[in-house]
Amino acid sequence: MFRSFAIRVLSGVILLLAVIVLNFLLIQLAPGDAVDVLIADGGASEEVIQRIRETYGLDQSVPTQLLRYIAAIFQGDLGYSFHFNKPVTQVILEALPVTIMLGLAALFISSLFGTVLGVAAALRPNHLTSHLVTFISLIGYATPTFWFGMMMLIAFASWLPLFPAYGLTSVPPPRDFVGYALDVSYHLVLPAITLSGLFLASISRLSRASMLDVLGADYIRTAEAKGLTRASVIYKHALRNAAIPIVTMIGLQLGQLLSGAVLVETVFSLPGIGPLLFESVLRRDYPVMLGILLMSAVMVIVANILTDLTYRLIDPRVGSRSNAR
Numbered sequence: 001m002f003r004s005f006a007i008r009v010l011s012g013v014i015l016l017l018a019v020i021v022l023n024f025l026l027i028q029l030a031p032g033d034a035v036d037v038l039i040a041d042g043g044a045s046e047e048v049i050q051r052i053r054e055t056y057g058l059d060q061s062v063p064t065q066l067l068r069y070i071a072a073i074f075q076g077d078l079g080y081s082f083h084f085n086k087p088v089t090q091v092i093l094e095a096l097p098v099t100i101m102l103g104l105a106a107l108f109i110s111s112l113f114g115t116v117l118g119v120a121a122a123l124r125p126n127h128l129t130s131h132l133v134t135f136i137s138l139i140g141y142a143t144p145t146f147w148f149g150m151m152m153l154i155a156f157a158s159w160l161p162l163f164p165a166y167g168l169t170s171v172p173p174p175r176d177f178v179g180y181a182l183d184v185s186y187h188l189v190l191p192a193i194t195l196s197g198l199f200l201a202s203i204s205r206l207s208r209a210s211m212l213d214v215l216g217a218d219y220i221r222t223a224e225a226k227g228l229t230r231a232s233v234i235y236k237h238a239l240r241n242a243a244i245p246i247v248t249m250i251g252l253q254l255g256q257l258l259s260g261a262v263l264v265e266t267v268f269s270l271p272g273i274g275p276l277l278f279e280s281v282l283r284r285d286y287p288v289m290l291g292i293l294l295m296s297a298v299m300v301i302v303a304n305i306l307t308d309l310t311y312r313l314i315d316p317r318v319g320s321r322s323n324a325r
Helices: 002-029 034-038 046-055 060-073 088-123 128-142 144-157 178-215 218-225 230-267 273-280 286-314 319-323
Strands: none
Touching: 002 286, 034 046, 088 128, 088 178, 088 230, 088 273, 088 286, 128 178, 128 273, 144 178, 178 230, 218 230, 230 273, 230 286, 273 286, 273 319
16 A cells, blocks of 8 residues: 555656646746736836846746746745745745635535435435436536626625625634634635535536445345345445545545635635635736646645545555556
C-alpha cells in the first residue's frame, strides 16, 4: 500500500509540474501584462515603465521567467501581487477559509442527501419516490448555478427574509467565538445549498444506478436467503459495495468546488477565492491568478489521492488487484 501511495504522490507531483508550466504559458500568450494596468491612467515615462518591468522581472525572456517561477514555487514563494501589493500566499490565505467552509458544507449536503435520495429511489424503483428523484436530478443538471443562487436570494432573503442576502457575518459581528461561528453558519446556509445543488443531482442519480446494480447481484440474494435482516443486507452488504462509484464522484467533485464557488461567492458577495479570481483577471494580476490555478490543481490531485485511499478502506480488494498487476 505504501508503494502504491508513493507512486500516486510522484505522479501527482509530475502532473502538478505540467499544470504549472501550462498555466504560465497560457497566461503569457494573453495580450498585455500587469504593467498596462498599472499605467492605465497614463503619464508614465518609458523609463518608469522599464523600471516597473525590471522590478517584477517582466523584462526577461519567457523561459527565464518560467524557470524562476518554478524555482520560487518549490521554495514556497508564489510571487507578489501587483494589485494588492502583498505576497500572493497572504492574499490567497486571507480568502481561502471562506471557500473551504463553503465547499465543505456544500459537499456534505450534496453527499448526504444525494446518497440518501439515491438509495431510497433504488429500494423502490417503480414508486413515486424514484420518479421524483429522477425529476429532481434532471432539474439539477439543467439549472445554472448563478440563476439558482439568485432565485434562492429572491425567495429566502427577499420574499421570505429568513436568511441574510449577502456577506459572511453580521455588522458588527459577534465577539464571542460561539456566536461568531453560529453567525457565519447562518450566512452560509443559502450559499451552501446553492452550491450543493450543483453536485446533488449527479450523486443521487449515480447512487440510484449503483444501488440498483448491486441489489440485483447474486450475493445479495444469497444474503437474503440466509435470513439476514433487510437493514443488514442493504447497509452492510449492498451500500458498501455501491459506495465505490459514489466515492469516485465525490472525489471528482472536490476538484470542481472552486469553479462552482466562483459563481456562488460572487452572487452572495462572499469574500472568498471566487471574487478574488474575478478581480485578478480584470486587473491582470497574473501572480494571483497563477496562485489560484495552482491551488485548484493541488486540490484536484489531493482529492484523487484521497479517493484512491478511500477505495482501499471500503474494499481492500482494490489494493490487492493493483498489486497483482
